[in-house]
Amino acid sequence: MVAAVPGEIDRARLRALLERERAKYVSDHPRSRELFERATATLLGGVPMSFMGMLTGAFPLYFEGAMGNRVTDVDGHTYIDFCLGDTGAMTGHSPVPVLEAVQERLQTKGGITTMLPTEDATYVGAELQRRFGLPYWQFALTATDANRWVLRMCRMAQKRPRVLVFSECYHGTVDETIVIVGPDGRPMAKPGNVGPQVDPTQTTRVVEFNDTEALAAALRTRDVACVLMEPWMTNIGIVPPQPGFLEAVRVLCDETGTLLINDETHTFSAGLGGCTRAYGLRPDVVTIGKAIAGGVPMGAYGVTEELAARILGDPDADLVDQGGVGGTLAGNAMASAAARATLEHVLTDEAFAHMIGLGTAYTEGVQSVLDEYAVPWVIVQLGARAEYRFCPRVPRTGYQSRAAHDGEIEELMHLYTLNRGLFITPFHNMALMCPATSRADVDRHTEVFRGAVRELLA
Secondary structure (H helix, E strand, O other): OOOOOHEEEEEEHHHHHHHHHHHHHHHHOOHHHHHHHHOOOOOOHHOHHHHHHOOOOOOOOOOOEEOOOOEEOOOOOOOEEEOOOOHOOOEEEOOHHHHHHHHHHHHHHHHOOEEEEEHHHHHEEEEEEEEHHEEEEEEEOHHHHHHHHHHHHHHHHHHHOEEEOOOOOOOOHHHHHEEEEEEEEOOOEEOOOOOOOHEEEEEOOEEEEOOOHHHHHHHOOOOEEEEEEOOOOOOOEEEEOOOHHHHHHHHHHHHHHOOOEEEEEHHHOOOOHHHHHHHOOOEEEEEEEEEHHOOOOOOEEEEEEEEEEHHHHHOOOOOOOOOOOOOOOOOOHHHHHHHHHHHHHHHHHHHHHHHHHHHHHHHHHHHHHHHOOOOOEEEEEEOOOOEEEEEOOOOOOOHHHOOOOHHHHHHHHHHHOOOOEEEEOOOOOOOOOOOOOOOOHHHHHHHHHHHHHHHHHH
């Protein structure tokens, strides 16, 4: 049978396939199961970080090693890695230039962290300036830190109490951003929000992505210091901006004296300078993390000259001690060395051309299967990143994107691909290319994806 709409998929067949794939996963990974059972005695939830418990399967997959775009688990299975640490390893795992730079810092020069700057940090700042067009940069350990700190700086500079985000966004574990537009159209804390310090509706205005009218109304009160956004939403599935939307956001911010922050942590997949460079955007702030140091923890934020002057010129702002901005390990020597190597030798123009080309091939391969079987799903590409969605049209808002989620189909696709040697980002259906990815890897995904669709619709 060929499904006309997602609801016509034979759910009995789907569940039978799920049970088969679940059983195969358990059978194929006895050592991972053993390690997880041991971990439940010492680790909260049995995992070193809670999100690892979301990985597909009855227990997490434990890995032994990873190089390039290959991951090998403790049971000896090797996977083509399209997850790449959910962007943290967009460079590929352990790229040689980063390994050499870290080794030199650790074994030759010495000093992982000293609370002192290095020449590498200056290079990284200049390279980020070149790529994103913003003149002044500082470093954090994560994009979460970078986002948290710049929200504080924007409120300080603007003397305005609120920030604005788009519903179903994710900018790390930043309290003010864990808020959505509720079913009644009013702001509410996102379900599952863990122990918020205050109700986020007291600090944050929230509107749907691509809703220019709602954004204009929210900014009209002129109590919003800044808009924090991904130029394309990615953390609720890829949601592209509608034509003219990004330009409208900039115009509305200018008209209301609101600062604009582009979080490029995931949208860095668009190219050398993320969406900011690819689409000629003019943010007041850029935040980024994960990939810029080749997997070594690091985040960064860049600001305009005008905003930098306001930040540094506030005599009441404590930027160097206990004012709520900064961290002892931020900008450390090892991370700076890794970031320099990443930006200078790994995530280059040539690498992005290769990665984006493979992203296009991946998208075309998935689309060919959808066309072949008349499946009413879509595939969305953002540079080196692509994602298939189990709905007939590309979502325009965070609400539509969440509504398109189908947990059973998603679990089947993850297990089916994993059981055949492919690792897709567990939280979505997202694939990312790295410099080590090959066309053969992409073609293997198309082959496995075709097999999954064929079995589901047979």
